[in-house]
Amino acid sequence: MIERTVTVQHREGLHARPAALFVQTAKASGLPVAIAREGEEAVDATSILSVMQIGIRQGDTVTISVEGNGAEDALDALVQQLEQS
């Protein structure tokens, strides 16, 4: 498993649109992907419900973890989305 920690840049946080796009990217990888806000338990990043429930805000530090073949590429794509504002 590989993971990376990033600071979320979206001005309004991970609201419906960025959350849906993030989950779509996670699902498209076909790999198990998890996301955790600093100090909190990791949740399934392929579930819009789970990602919306965390309610990630601008400036939050989150850790994304991916497992399996191609995890590096998947992680790059996911990190890139969270670093966009």
Add this chain to the structure above:
Amino acid sequence: MTQVLAPVSGQVHPLSVVADEIFSSEMVGSGVCLRPGPDPQTAVAPVDGELVQIHPHAFVVSNRGRGVLVHLGVDTVKLLGEGFEKLAAKGDQVTQGQPLIRWNPAGVETQGYPSDVIVCVLDTPPGSIATKSVGTAVNTGDLLFELPDSLEARR
């Protein structure tokens, strides 16, 4: 089979009419769009369950592992809560029909955003909700659609 009630009153349309492809493509989940009248109204819980998220302009109620999203207006996150009043808090157990957000559709339109209300079941494939109510007008609390058992409890 879980009944999902109309969180607001309005004309029922397919999600494809919504001016945001995230919702119109049902990427967020399958469901319907409600076009409310201009008068101020109160959005209610469409199902029993835990209020797993509430913003001034949107909320999610989780019922047996399925999240029902109610999003009041399109792009209304940009209004930063202006014109919306939350009546409950994240983590509350809510019952069907319980008032959750007071808002003003005409006010949203005046600020330049569509007042379309998106009601969708998170993480369900496009077209998976049978939307017999499309083309009708509903009052708050009327049956909007049914959530088949096959779509319940992903976990």
